[in-house]
Amino acid sequence: xxxxxxxxxxxxxxxxxxxxxxxxxxxxxxxxxxxxxxxxxxxxxxxxxxxxxxxxxxxxxxxxxxxxxxxxxxxxxxxxxxxxxxxxxxxxxxxxxxxxxxxxxxxxxxxxxxxxxxxxxxxxxxxxxxxxxxxxxxxxxxxxxxxxxxxxxxxxxxxxxxxxxxxxxxxxxxxxxxxxxx
Numbered sequence: 001x002x003x004x005x006x007x008x009x010x011x012x013x014x015x016x017x018x019x020x021x022x023x024x025x026x027x028x029x030x031x032x033x034x035x036x037x038x039x040x041x042x043x044x045x046x047x048x049x050x051x052x053x054x055x056x057x058x059x060x061x062x063x064x065x066x067x068x069x070x071x072x073x074x075x076x077x078x079x080x081x082x083x084x085x086x087x088x089x090x091x092x093x094x095x096x097x098x099x100x101x102x103x104x105x106x107x108x109x110x111x112x113x114x115x116x117x118x119x120x121x122x123x124x125x126x127x128x129x130x131x132x133x134x135x136x137x138x139x140x141x142x143x144x145x146x147x148x149x150x151x152x153x154x155x156x157x158x159x160x161x162x163x164x165x166x167x168x169x170x171x172x173x174x175x176x177x178x179x180x181x182x
Contacts, residue, residue: 018075019057019160021167023085024092038097039136040104041090041178046083046113053078057156058119060127066119072156082115082167089171094178109181110135111174117146118167120159124151128166132174136181143177145170 052058056068074081083101090099098104117129128147133140147166151158 014071016071016073017156018073019156020075021081021085021160021164023088023164038109040098040100040108041094041111042103042108043083043087043090043099043101043111043113044103046079046086046115048079048082048115048118052115052118057159059159060119060121062122069156078118079115082113082118085164085167086113086171086174089168090175090178093172093175097178109137109178111178113174118163120151120163121148125149126151126159126162126166128163128170132170134174134177134181136178139181141177141181143173145173 051066051068054068055073056070057072057074059067059069061067087099087101091097111132111134113130113132115128115130117127119127121127125148128149129145131142131144133142147169149162149166151162
């Protein structure tokens with residue numbers, strides 16, 4: 001009986017680890033009247049498929065197999081993290097433009113993003129893929145993105161940092177398109 005209690009006391013439990021995409025807050029933007037400014041940019045939605053919408057980080061183990069981590073979890077829903085960091089990254093990339101996760105005023109451009117991949121992959125790469133749609137003055141620009149970056153270190157910390165870099169590159173692609181539509 002004592003041996004069973006001792007073994008039970010020595011057994012370890014697996015702790016959950018929570019991850020948040022790194023993002024530096026954008027500088028506060030102030031719009032003044034009188035001068036012509038591009039319309040505000042509303043990041044309306046960032047949609048993710050069901051397999052990415054859960055709490056666990058995703059790792060692709062083959063061309064057809066995905067594993068969802070049970071103990072390495074997103075600290076908040078991934079779609080919310082992606083929207084928040086996209087707003088911050090676009091705010092940095094478009095300093096003269098007001099970017100928000102809520103509609104601002106009557107006249108604004110609208111951005112919707114559909115993420116189809118946001119996972120680590122068996123070849124040591126982090127994958128960020130999908131498409132975005134930007135509506136500007138009655139025109140619609142639609143473009144896909146597919147970023148596969150090498151992960152420089154092993155582990156979930158490195159995976160999340162590499163995914164964040166891929167997401168930042170996607171934001172820059174969107175910002176470049178937004179600049180050309182102005």
